[in-house]
Amino acid sequence: MLEKKEKEDGLKIYNTLTGRKEEFAPVQPGHVGMYVCGVTVYDVCHIGHARSAIVFDVTRRYLRHKGYDVKFVKNFTDIDDKIINKANREGIPWTDVVKKYTDKYYEDMHRLGVEDADVEPRATGHIKEIIEIVKGLVDKGYAYVVDGDVYFDVENYKDYGKLSKRNPDDMMAGARVEVDERKRNPMDFALWKASKPGEPSWKSPWGPGRPGWHIECSAMSLKHLGGRFDIHAGGADLIFPHHENERAQSEAYTGVSPFVKYWMHNGFITVDKEKMSKSLGNFFTIEEILDKFDPGAVRLFLLQTHYKNPIEFSNEPLREAELALGRFYETVERVHEFVEKTPDEPGKEPPKGLEEAADGLMKKFTEAMDDDFNTAMAIGHVFELVKEINRFLDSKPRGPRAKDILRRAEAALREAGGILNLFEKTPLDWQRALLKVRHIGIEEPEIERLIAGRQEARKAKDFSRADEIRKSLEEKGIILEDKKDETVWRVKV
RNA sequence: GGCGGCGUACCCAAGUGGCAAGGGAGAGGUCUGCAAAACCUCCAUUCAGCGGUUCAAGUCCGCUCGCCGCCUCCA
Structure with missing residues (x-):
């Protein structure tokens, strides 16, 4: 019993691999290794990217709050077809494309209050490691070489399909892709791609080429977090094929299984019920949204829904989130006013209720967050306390004890807010922010x-x-x- | 065709076995030079539909209907 208590801290995480919520127990007690798939820097980010970034930013902050020493790694994919195509279309070097959109990414994310990762590796900075792994996979018989390309042989990896819950036979039956004749199996995927003349390339045992999409994450997670780490996260659209393939490569290479203990995937943002995506053209960029709404409102909007559920995007709920935030700051202002203006002479015994609610907030908040990072419920608790504070102030309390209770209530709000990176402004700064954002x-x-x-x-x-x-x-x-x-x-x- | 998810008030949205959080809208009220804002109170005997398990179900099981996603690059 005692042993169990020491091991578990109450946090449960929904694991895509098992399809269940599981008790969180890190590989190394007290430490958490977390890898989040970042973006391919070929274009500006939309609100869907913001969701993923914010959701896992909060995950990270919460783990830290729980006392874990978190190593948070988020990569940039800085070499792939889309980048090369963009560079060709615009007639600029591909490295300029990378630079431009990496800078833009940081600008957007900083505005949204997303903290930089501890390590932010790039594919092109890990070519040596990638080649090493591809070579290893070829040596072990998990990969084969055709005309300078190297493919992973899914037939040899028995667990293939486990993460995305599909079996390879079904997939072949429904495959919509044109099959490359040179592949042994339609599901085989490229670890290394031979480059055409004029394309960016690196020297390799198989001739000049560049890494396939999935291999970079295997290489970078292995290098920065080791062969076995705690959390691997990203958007739900990465489950297949990206994460499935990554898993296959990493585990085949190191022989360690599972290489990731918990796989987390956030849900999509939809527009008219349809997934927001570049190809459908129904996306809203972070920049254009931040031109109309305060970043805090955007954060609140995104965190008011559990991370796995879809969010229907429109201006209306964003406006509502802004309204709710305003209500929060309004209450904080009332508290400040009361604390500043109430004389210290002893007053009547203040009404019960608030004290309990204030001191109990973090317990409720923690319980909600422990349940697979249920920010929606956690935020609900915050607003319950806001309501309680207002009720308390309406009762016209007096004296130092009332002040003390209100100070504690505000401190509780701030603590919860700190984990979400929300509610951090002063009421006046909130108004100033609105003044700007409303033009x-x-x-x-x-x-x-x-x-x-x-x-x-x-x-x-x-x-x-x-x-x-x-x-x-x-x-x-x-x-x-x-x-x-x-x-x-x-x-x- | 295969696999997965969702369906809770007028709208958004928590809730995964024990009297239905929270926000917006709406209705009353407090406050105020008048206002506005703010605040308070009220607002689902009911959880897409139908069956079943249970002392007890939005919550578990089965079926039906509707919507969406993945199977191709995608957060």
């Missing part, structure tokens, strides 16, 4: 000036003048709220 053509000092003018008018009981100022601001999307001794501005949502 309201008026600067803060100007608003303050108008407010001051209106205060004058109010003092002089010139209410029609005061109302006029308010109205003119409202037309621009700024709402004025009269409080006891001041007037504050808000962006209309």
